[in-house]
Amino acid sequence: xxxxxxxxxxxxxxxxxxxxxxxxxxxxxxxxxxxxxxxxxxxxxxxxxxxxxxxxxxxxxxxxxxxxxxxxxxxxxxxxxxxxxxxxxxxxxxxxxxxxxxxxxxxxxxxxxxxxxxxxxxxxxxxxxxxxxxxxxxxxxxxxxxxxxxxxxxxxxxxxxxxxxxxxxxxxxxxxxxxxxxxxxxxxxxxxxxxxxxxxxxxxxxxxxxxxxxxxxxxxxxxxxxxxxxxxxxxxxxxxxxxxxxxxxxxxxxxxxxxxxxxxxxxxxxxxxxxxxxxxxxxxxxxxxxxxxxxxxxxxxxxxxxxxxxxxxxxxxxxxxxxxxxxxxxxxxxxxxxxxxxxxxxxxxxxxxxxxxxxxxxxxxxxxxxxxxxxxxxxxxxxxxxxxxxxxxxxxxxxxxxxxxxxxxxxxxxxxxxxxxxxxxxxxxxxxxxxxxxxxxxxxxxxxxxxxxxxxxxxxxxxxxxxxxxxxxxxxxxxxxxxxxxxxxxxxxxxxxxxxxxxxxxxxxxxxxxxxxxxxxxxxxxxxxxxxx
Numbered sequence: 001x002x003x004x005x006x007x008x009x010x011x012x013x014x015x016x017x018x019x020x021x022x023x024x025x026x027x028x029x030x031x032x033x034x035x036x037x038x039x040x041x042x043x044x045x046x047x048x049x050x051x052x053x054x055x056x057x058x059x060x061x062x063x064x065x066x067x068x069x070x071x072x073x074x075x076x077x078x079x080x081x082x083x084x085x086x087x088x089x090x091x092x093x094x095x096x097x098x099x100x101x102x103x104x105x106x107x108x109x110x111x112x113x114x115x116x117x118x119x120x121x122x123x124x125x126x127x128x129x130x131x132x133x134x135x136x137x138x139x140x141x142x143x144x145x146x147x148x149x150x151x152x153x154x155x156x157x158x159x160x161x162x163x164x165x166x167x168x169x170x171x172x173x174x175x176x177x178x179x180x181x182x183x184x185x186x187x188x189x190x191x192x193x194x195x196x197x198x199x200x201x202x203x204x205x206x207x208x209x210x211x212x213x214x215x216x217x218x219x220x221x222x223x224x225x226x227x228x229x230x231x232x233x234x235x236x237x238x239x240x241x242x243x244x245x246x247x248x249x250x251x252x253x254x255x256x257x258x259x260x261x262x263x264x265x266x267x268x269x270x271x272x273x274x275x276x277x278x279x280x281x282x283x284x285x286x287x288x289x290x291x292x293x294x295x296x297x298x299x300x301x302x303x304x305x306x307x308x309x310x311x312x313x314x315x316x317x318x319x320x321x322x323x324x325x326x327x328x329x330x331x332x333x334x335x336x337x338x339x340x341x342x343x344x345x346x347x348x349x350x351x352x353x354x355x356x357x358x359x360x361x362x363x364x365x366x367x368x369x370x371x372x373x374x375x376x377x378x379x380x381x382x383x384x385x386x387x388x389x390x391x392x393x394x395x396x397x398x399x400x401x402x403x404x405x406x407x408x409x410x411x412x413x414x415x416x417x418x419x420x421x422x423x424x425x426x427x428x429x430x431x432x433x434x435x436x437x438x439x440x441x442x443x444x445x446x447x448x449x450x451x452x453x454x455x456x457x458x459x460x461x462x463x464x465x466x467x468x469x470x471x472x473x474x475x476x477x478x479x480x481x482x483x484x485x486x487x488x489x490x491x492x493x494x495x496x497x498x499x500x501x502x503x504x505x506x507x508x509x510x511x512x513x514x515x516x517x518x519x520x521x522x523x524x525x526x527x528x529x530x531x532x533x
Contacts, residue, residue, distance in 0.1 A: 045132045050081045051225070053089055053248065054232040056096035057241025063088045068222050068248065073139035073368040074359055076406030082225050085247035090217065090257040093245040097188035097215035098263055100242025105185045105213035113160040116211060118238045120156035123149060123203075126234060130227055132360075134199050137226040139368030139408065140322050141359045145199070151488070152203035155506070158490035162508050163211035166515070176525035183515040185213030186265040186289070190258040192251075192279075193228070194270040195221030195370055196325040196430075202228045204505060205268055210243055212514040217245045217264065219254050223371055251275070259283050266290070266514070270327070272428070273454060273499045291503025291513050293327070293495060295428045296456025299449040300330040300485065301471065303462035304338045310483065311461040312346035318459055318485035319434040320354055320412050323366055325374075327500075328457040330485055331434045332425060334445055340438045344416065348394055351412050356399050368408040369431060375408045378431030382413060385424040390415040390435065420448045428454070450476045455498035459485045478504075 050067065052059040062083030070079045083089070104112075123130065131145035138145075168182035189209050193201035198220055206216050220228040225248045232246045247254055258264060259282035266289040269279050276294040283290055300318055302311050318330030335343050359367035369375045375398075382396050395413030416436040418425050425435050439445035449458065457479040460468050472480040478496045481487065488494065493507035503513050523529075 045129055045136070047080055047133075047136075047226075051083075051229050051248070053083055053085055053093070054229060054236075054244075054246040055089075055093045056099075056245065057236045059233070060092070062086070064249075064253075068250070070137065070223065070225065071371070072136050073370055073408045074136070074404060079136060079226065082222075082229070082248035084249040085219075085254045085257070086249075087257040089249075090247055090254060090261060093217045093247050094188055094261055094263050096242040096245050097217055100240055101185075101187055101215045104210070104215055104240055104243050107213075109164040109166070109211075112211060112213065113164055115238055116156050116160040116207070119235055120153040120160070122234055122238060123156070123231065124153050130199065130230060133226045133230055135359050135367070137224045138196070138198065138370055139359055141364045141367045143362070143364075144322065144367075148197065148199045152199055154490050155200075155204050155207045159207040159211040159511070162208075162511060163213075165508070166212070166511055173521070177521065177523050179519060179521045181517050181519050183212075183512070184518050185515055187214065188264055189214045189216055189514060190261070190264040190267040191216055191218045192255055192258065192267065192269045192271070193218065193220050194327075195224040196322060196327070198224040199227045199231070201270060202231060205270075206244060208505075208510040209268075209514045210239070212511050214514055215243050215245075217247060217258060219247050219249065219258060222248065222250055251278075256282060259288070260286060262286055264288065268503070268513070269293070271295075273501075276499075276501055289513075291495075291505075292501030293503070293505060294454070294456070294499065294501040295430075296327050296329070296454045296477075296496065296500050297332060297426065297428050297452040298328055298330045298454075298457045298459070298477070299332040299334055299475075300459035301445070301449065301461065302333065302335040302339065302343060303460075303464070303467060304336040305463045305467075306339070306461040307463060307483075308339060308343050308346055312343060312350055314459065314461065314483070314485045315343075315347060315434075316350055316354065316412075318481075320366065320432050321486050323369055323410065324432040324434075325370060325430050326486065328479065328486060329430070330457070330459050331429065332449075333434055333436045334439050334449060335436060337438045337440045340436070344393065344436065347414065351394055351414070354412050356409055356411070357401055358404060366409075366412065366432070369410055370408075372408065374430070375410065378410060378429060378433065381424055381427070381429045381431070381433060385415050385418075385422065385433075385435075388422045388424070389417065389419075390422060390424060391417040393436075395432070420451055426452055446471075446474055453498060454496065454500040456496035456500035457481070 064086040066084040067081045069081050072079050127149045134145035135142045166183050171179040191205045209216050268291045270293040273294045276292040354365045356366040357364040393414040395411035399409035399411045413433045418435040418437050455476040458475045458477045459481045468482045493504040495504040
């Protein structure tokens, strides 16, 4: 069921700028292609007053009467509402997946590839509508939402091809006995997404799961479910019913029901470190396989030989992409004392280029935070930083945007005179707040970089390739960028160490997370062996 099929009285109309289709796959290409193709006419997007669950290929009412309201952080208005799926709803979604699994897993990898490629093409054909909904529900700039659509399509295409390369292993035991391993899908997997990249989270996680032959029950974040529900409905015209099911709701109700369901064979979760701990406790009784992509408190290290203009640009992207609401946000800037003041001056000079405004406008580079609650949380961290003695270099306040008095806009915020024990240097803020710490001793700097609980990502800025390699080996993080930041190419493994979780995403190895090895031993001899006489 598509939104256009909804009764007209259940439709809300909303406006935004329209983007023509393009073939861009990253922000650089978007700058030259898609973003220059912005039309002045207003796009009209249909949003139902309420959504339902998506189970077994159709919109289905929840057995629960409880609902969640979804808001637009740009205007403050309510967009729609979604059900809080209960245990019975989750069970219905799981049983739909169980029913679909035999047929879906029985298809050849080539056939699954063909269907998944059709989904990728379909998403690109709907770039206008999907990107608009992503921006309306999250507050991120439209240019980023457009990029997210093409990134999602690229993930689908990558795994559509990768699933055909899953190979087994043959071991000749004797001349008559052969052992072979091959990978088989798990069955029904449960996936729980985060709110900051709802589109990419949904596609990035389900793509390897369904490519490997599994069926999925997916729970989007309660604050940002719109694009997930839209794309699930879109997929229904291509994929068999029950391959992808979506249940909305809260963690304590819907999420817990997924974690405890005995027929869900594996769960993959993106969230905070504390969420990861709850997940581990929740799956203990059913012994599920788990992958966790959790939070980070990520460092960007600037060496004295770095190209400081390049570093300043990259640091801004690392710290303020999606208003800092990124698990890999490079919010801890470690700069060598010899170049610290020069780098600070360059960063501060560039911050006005992070133009804040209506996220639907072409020139906007920073949008809103996702919710009032999250805005208050980020504001509290800024006040804590001030009280603990950090010096505020810029930002730190709510920003006023003409015509959007209820928008949750926060200025790009930069602190220096920060010490490692300060709260803002240790805890994940998940907002547009970055800290600068100066260093002169290499070994002490590395101890400070690794002195936090998480180990998700880090950035290195240097012109010395040997120093880059040496430092990358020593940092305790799963993803290291050198002279770049926040690049996520398909095929490059992504995941954390320490309290940032375990398991790898976005790469060929991710297919291993969603499959298990089955071993077969064959005795092909004409005569049989006697063991008992």
